[in-house]
Amino acid sequence: MDVDGVAVHAVVIGEGPDVVLIHGSSGNTRDMTFALAPLLAKSFRVIVFDRPGLGYSQSFSAEGETIVEQAEILQKAAAMLGADKPIVAGQSYGGSVSLAWAVTRPDNISALVLIAPAAVPWETPLDSFNRITSTAWGNALVLPLITAYVPDWYVNKALDTVFAPQTAPEGYAEHFGPPLTLRRSSMHANAKQRANLLNEVAELQPRYPEISVPTEIVHGTADTTVGLGWHSERLIEQIPGAELIELEGMGHMPQVVAAPEVAAAIERVAERADLR
Template identity: 60%
Template sequence: MWIILAIGLAVAAFWMFTLWRAARHEARAEASHPPRGQFVEIDGLRIHAEVMGNGPDLVMIHGSNGNTRDLTYALAPLLARQFRVILFDRPGLGFSDPLPKPSAGIAHQAAAMMQAARELGADRPMVLGHSYGGAVALAWAVHHPEAISGLIAVSAASNPWTTPLDPLYRVTSSPIGAAIAVPLITAYVPDSYVIRSLQEVFAPQPEPPDYAAHFGPGLSLRRSSLRANAWHRAILLDEIRALHRRYGEIAVPTEIVHGTADDTVNFDLHSVSLSRQIPAAQLRALAGIGHMPHHVASEEVAAAVLRAAQRAGLR
């Protein structure tokens, strides 16, 4: 009996220490990389937005486990010379509130950001999405065609795939994993783990030397972000299966930019297919570029935005 009690007390002490360490890690990450924009409230949901530049409205949506800082590193400042750029933290990531799990998918994220854009005076912006954010941008174009003037899909997840969900996401998207594994990750996984992951995502190009310091790896390791991102990834395939049948309805000027050496989102499956599914789509293939063209080929991505704006009559 005393042994069981001692074990129970030891487990409880370890768990209390873990929660304290996780909270300390989160506080340190938010102190070093605080929100830099403003908050827009939509039906009680706070969405963090950064706005820069002047000109036609352009909404930019980041990918998995990211935040606005991914897009403000290189691409947003470049485009802000000619556009009013609006960047959102997707719900549950960065500093935006999460959506309830039953309504946390790409369609609901698109609706929330569309409403937030309207609150900022952008009724019919162009919309650029990278990777997972590209799927959200596609959902925006399909479900809200009256609220978009042009679409730019960058390394966008767009069509059903056959590879299984990553084991980490299978664990962290489950109820037990979200309750137990996620706090352990936040408490004990160092920011260097995220930095190494970034290097893999940038391959075959090198990660810019100061990118991690700008991005804030610790923000991605917060419990709320890990849970939201895992759930987004767990339900994405089923959402894509339903959405991709409707791409033919997209009528706005569409530019697709994708690196042919992308090992994260396959070029042929996602972008070549997408270019055939959207009647108004034009595909720009970037030979030898990986998953992060908005960093390693920023000028090419900016040129695609300009082409979409010209085709939409905004330039």
């Protein structure tokens, strides 16, 4: 769809209260449609977006779209689909966008579910890959080599690293479609967003206490990508009435490997928001 002149891609399935799903870094709608969206579609109308610059959604900022800008355009897209006050659920970087939505667009959200969210300013530096590929010269010189020559086995190995200590389920890699992620434009957009995220989260964090909608946080205890202790255990103290669900032994991808638990959290906030 066209949202203020920007192409935004959405997958819409199911009937019931509206739920918006927002994927994480390097992702696209297919990450959410592998397991979680079909499960939710039994009792919700599920709207899954490609974030700007990723999947089939258009990038609109040369500097990288901020989490506030992404929240704004996705909220407008949801409204165009008739979802004026959806439940918003986001994973990892998508959790950051979901927090920005809840803080800056409080009249356009009914409840919030955060899945392994990047929520509290961290101390580790940006990895060298994203630091390089976020630059103009990295986009011109490095990304063409990566997008042309990365073998499938390397992609599968990278997926298992993201899922650790679990592994990517059978069929996930084919469903996810690595070539969609490995396009030069998507990788550059993703790197720019990653490079800017820390400062954006630091700016947003003081406003977390303003969030007043029912909120649940779902986080794996074995997540080494976005640590439970650093992020969600601190975040729970900053959002009034929020609940934290710890998934024992789970890594960074609960929306795939623990979809029933994530769906249960979304069902609980729907009840708390009087949507049932």
